[in-house]
Amino acid sequence: MRNGEKTASVLFYDWVPSYNKDMQSWQWVSPQKIFTAIRPHMHGNETILDLGIGTGLLSSLFKKHTGAHVTGIDACEKMLRKCRKTAAADRLVKGDFDRQALPFLSGEFDAVVCSGALEFVGNILFLSREIARVTRQDGLVALTYQLAERNDIEEQDTESSYLMRAHSHVYMRQQLEEAGIEVLEQQDFDGYRPEWSDGRPVRYGLTLGRVS
Numbered sequence: 001m002r003n004g005e006k007t008a009s010v011l012f013y014d015w016v017p018s019y020n021k022d023m024q025s026w027q028w029v030s031p032q033k034i035f036t037a038i039r040p041h042m043h044g045n046e047t048i049l050d051l052g053i054g055t056g057l058l059s060s061l062f063k064k065h066t067g068a069h070v071t072g073i074d075a076c077e078k079m080l081r082k083c084r085k086t087a088a089a090d091r092l093v094k095g096d097f098d099r100q101a102l103p104f105l106s107g108e109f110d111a112v113v114c115s116g117a118l119e120f121v122g123n124i125l126f127l128s129r130e131i132a133r134v135t136r137q138d139g140l141v142a143l144t145y146q147l148a149e150r151n152d153i154e155e156q157d158t159e160s161s162y163l164m165r166a167h168s169h170v171y172m173r174q175q176l177e178e179a180g181i182e183v184l185e186q187q188d189f190d191g192y193r194p195e196w197s198d199g200r201p202v203r204y205g206l207t208l209g210r211v212s
């Protein structure tokens with residue numbers, strides 16, 4: 001973390017009350033994209049880890065449409081409090097996964113998903129290795145990330161002094177493969193349309209992989 005950079009928990013704290021409403025009006029489609037990509041590969045009763053579960057927008061799809069057992073982790077206690085009030089997860093854990101080991105057993109999950117949190121992670125390789133460790137062999141991984149169009153990593157300092165990172169497909173593939181996750185599919189999509197962008201979409205990427 002750089003000097004003055006805010007942690008995810010501080011950043012998201014103030015956003016919690018309006019998060020779901022904002023995401024709806026910004027047409028945030030990342031949770032649905034992950035669900036649609038991974039669902040055909042699932043039996044329906046998997047154990048799933050949702051990294052950066054937030055208010056549970058992604059996990060609620062698994063709970064609603066499958067018999068999955070969902071564990072969510074998030075650094076922001078207030079997000080977790082809001083998520084606890086929904087039926088989005090069976091277990092919620094407070095924790096920061098940027099450069100810190102995941103507080104889970106090796107091979108504990110059939111699948112790991114992460115929607116819109118890699119923007120706040122400084123070391124993708126470290127996290128990829130942790131994802132590979134906690135996922136069983138042949139288990140699935142589905143991640144979305146703001147898409148870098150020109151470089152492997154593009155960093156944006158925002159007005160409120162937190163850093164957001166975008167990643168290219170090539171970079172994500174390299175990091176995941178180095179961690180032992182075989183890439184099955186990559187796709188691009190319009191992630192969201194915030195009001196300050198005059199309706200222009202923020203491009204997102206999705207990688208679906210399998211732990212080899």
Ligand SMILES: C[S@@+](CC[C@H](N)C(=O)[O-])C[C@H]1O[C@@H](n2cnc3c(N)ncnc32)[C@H](O)[C@@H]1O
Pocket residue numbers: 008009012023030031051052053054055056057058073074075076079095096097098114115116117120121
């Ligand atoms: C943009 S929200 C996405 C929430 C949800 N996955 C969704 O798609 O709506 C990012 C979430 O990731 C969490 N987060 C970001 N960086 C994190 C980190 N390093 N460790 C744990 N949680 C983190 C934030 O607290 C926030 O709840």
